[in-house]
Amino acid sequence: MNLIGQKSSKTYSANLNIWHGENYELLDIDFKPNFNLNFLERRPFNMWRYRELIPIEKNSQIVSFEEGGTPLTKVNFLNGCSAYIKQEQLFQSGSYKDRGSSVLITKAKQLGIKHVVQDSSGNAGASIATYARKANIQCDIYVPADTSKSKTMQILAMGASIFSVQGNRKETAAQAFEAAKKSYYASHCFNPYFFHGTKTFAYEICEQLNWNAPDSIVLPAGNGTLIIGSFIGFKELFALGIISKIPKIIAVQSTNCDPINRLQQNPHFNLDLYEAQETIAEGIAIPNPIRAEDMLEAIKATFGEVICVTETEIILAWKEMSQQGFFIEPTSAACIAGLTQYLSGLDRTEVCVSLFSGSGLKSIEKITKILAM
């Protein structure tokens, strides 16, 4: 198993303490898993049941809370459509990011790393801080100054240090990137191990559908950890002959921050100059995702599409879900708004899966505002 530079195709040993290639190029993991379904017998339903599919060589020092195995629940919507929703708000740290953190921090622990840096609009930071604490690794989290109080409190409670950056998500990432040059970047977008955790989302869906792939999957598009991770996961199951098709990947963005939508319409669109507007969906407010090309590839290769949702649609979706007893964060409601938009234009026989990405407890201030409307 090796790490491989995205552009240069230069390979690096996975035993090195690195998170980037030459000239800070993005790395992927060159990994051809050996796996069959008989391995799963009698293993508990959490993401580490797919042990052989996870690019971690040693069995010692796996950092896990037995995360994963979330319910896949059929939900009906007011527009008469229905879909399977994976309840990824039910995680140790309150978001699906724990899938990625478990693999990434396991790798860091096995490399003997004592200190990590991460930046986040909240949930990835809270998740990495949680796993770093379990692994006894010191952790610095960079957040934009306007990050939700519930998320910063959670990060502090997990013993991490917070560096509050005056500026937007892009400036926060730039400061963390500089700090990471002297440490290890536990980034959910830069570090390739994260995606080999989020890919277990795809495995679980197929297993819960009796090893069938759905027709389509509707996912939030911020930094693309689920989009890119799921695409890896489905491709692996397909290559292993376990599923017979790869679902269409439908990416949901906020109309106020839609870089992937813009790039898809115009490949020359310059993300560096893009000034997004504010959105209640703080978790997908990423104007300049560094793995934008990977996201576009996942959408294109699966004949998927990008859907944009307005602030009003997000709020209505949040209210509709709360009326059914689901307490989710507004970012998560954005994905559901995209889902209902997608389903309303469809033939009803399509098997479609989406998710609740984060818990409502993460975003108390924004939900207070919604309730006051």
Ligand SMILES: *Cc1c(COP(=O)(O)O)cnc(C)c1O
């Ligand atoms: C991180 C996150 C997203 C967006 O996921 P990306 O990997 O950035 O595309 C959506 N919802 C919640 C709750 C999140 O924490």
